[in-house]
Amino acid sequence: MTGLPAPDLPDLHLAGVLLPEGDDRDLWVHGGRITFEPVPGAETVSRDGFVVPGLVDAHCHVGISRGGGRVPTLAGLREQALSERAAGVLALRDCGSPVDTRALDDDPELPRIIRAGRHLAAPRRYIPGLALEMEPGDLVEAVRTQARRGDGWVKLVGDWIDRGVGDLAPEWPADVLAEAIAAAHAEGARVTAHTFGTDALPGLIGAGIDCIEHGTGLTEELVGEMAARGTAVVPTLVNVENFPGFATAGESKFPAYASTMRRLYAGSGAVVRAAYEAGVPVFAGTDAGGGIDHGRVADEVRALHRAGLPAEAALAAGSWAARTWLGLPGIEEDAEADLVVYETDPRKDLDSLQRPQRMILRGRVVA
Numbered sequence: 164m165t166g167l168p169a170p171d172l173p174d175l176h177l178a179g180v181l182l183p184e185g186d187d188r189d190l191w192v193h194g195g196r197i198t199f200e201p202v203p204g205a206e207t208v209s210r211d212g213f214v215v216p217g218l219v220d221a222h223c224h225v226g227i228s229r230g231g232g233r234v235p236t237l238a239g240l241r242e243q244a245l246s247e248r249a250a251g252v253l254a255l256r257d258c259g260s261p262v263d264t265r266a267l268d269d270d271p272e273l274p275r276i277i278r279a280g281r282h283l284a285a286p287r288r289y290i291p292g293l294a295l296e297m298e299p300g301d302l303v304e305a306v307r308t309q310a311r312r313g314d315g316w317v318k319l320v321g322d323w324i325d326r327g328v329g330d331l332a333p334e335w336p337a338d339v340l341a342e343a344i345a346a347a348h349a350e351g352a353r354v355t356a357h358t359f360g361t362d363a364l365p366g367l368i369g370a371g372i373d374c375i376e377h378g379t380g381l382t383e384e385l386v387g388e389m390a391a392r393g394t395a396v397v398p399t400l401v402n403v404e405n406f407p408g409f410a411t412a413g414e415s416k417f418p419a420y421a422s423t424m425r426r427l428y429a430g431s432g433a434v435v436r437a438a439y440e441a442g443v444p445v446f447a448g449t450d451a452g453g454g455i456d457h458g459r460v461a462d463e464v465r466a467l468h469r470a471g472l473p474a475e476a477a478l479a480a481g482s483w484a485a486r487t488w489l490g491l492p493g494i495e496e497d498a499e500a501d502l503v504v505y506e507t508d509p510r511k512d513l514d515s516l517q518r519p520q521r522m523i524l525r526g527r528v529v530a
């Protein structure tokens with residue numbers, strides 16, 4: 164994911180409280196990497212702040228424009244990634260994009276992107292034009308292809324409105340899911356799925372899926388099974404705020420769907436709280452692209468806190484815990500230097516996240 168360190172990388176020095184450990188200490192950046200060995204002549208770029216491993220937006224879409232179309236230009240893709248960065252997001256998990264965004268990887272100014280390839284959906288069972296659509300019989304092969312193309316993740320659309328039923332309904336039979344998820348795992352990729360409702364979840368979780376996106380339909384029993392299996396959830400609460408609007412839009416044609424979406428919305432905070440309390444790993448993702456602007460990770464972290472995660476756990480869900488989950492380092496010797504500094508302690512006041520004071524990305528000060 165990263166190239167060779169550029170020869171002009173600066174030597175930097177920071178002093179402050181390093182999270183999550185909370186020790187007040189010095190660190191240096193040399194050759195783009197963190198070191199606790201003093202580097203003579205390094206420029207001090209921050210003092211007395213709270214130093215956090217770069218934030219993570221664990222569910223967003225670079226390449227989907229507001230309203231649901233494809234972002235047509237490289238400049239447009241860059242702008243989305245820079246909006247994430249402005250919010251302190253130095254790594255993002257792209258949960259499905261119709262656009263090939265690999266050109267962004269060459270730009271050291273942009274956050275690291277971990278891709279899930281294309282959304283995989285059953286025919287006419289997702290937002291038009293965004294997913295690769297296929298019959299269940301072709302899912303396994305499509306999963307294999309996306310597992311090879313992505314950065315270690317595959318994205319399924321697990322449920323969507325079924326116009327015949329007039330409500331949310333699962334997209335794939337359980338046996339196909341089991342084979343598809345096993346195929347991804349054999350390719351070394353993890354699998355996640357969009358779900359709003361409940362009915363698709365037993366098949367996905369039972370098939371060994373690694374993560375559930377949104378997960379508003381989770382029940383106590385399913386939460387228990389996820390906790391036992393270590394299946395994560397990315398609730399995207401800032402996007403769940405759109406559910407009442409989806410309900411209103413669908414009301415006249417699909418009254419059952421509208422009532423389902425209102426019920427799921429009403430229970431969304433309690434689901435997150437139950438998942439956290441059961442020990443399900445919960446991560447912060449905004450679902451930016453489409454219905455949400457990029458750059459709202461602080462809002463998501465605060466929404467997780469409002470739903471019942473302690474402030475420090477909500478912060479971890481958008482920083483060090485999410486990084487570990489995605490295979491990214493924290494603040495440690497020889498780690499690539501992706502750091503955000505806040506003036507006040509974000510563990511005590513999550514509003515601090517609105518005001519990154521200093522950002523270091525790939526060993527360079529970018530803000």
Ligand SMILES: [Zn+2]
Pocket residue numbers: 222223224258450
């Ligand atoms: Zn999404």
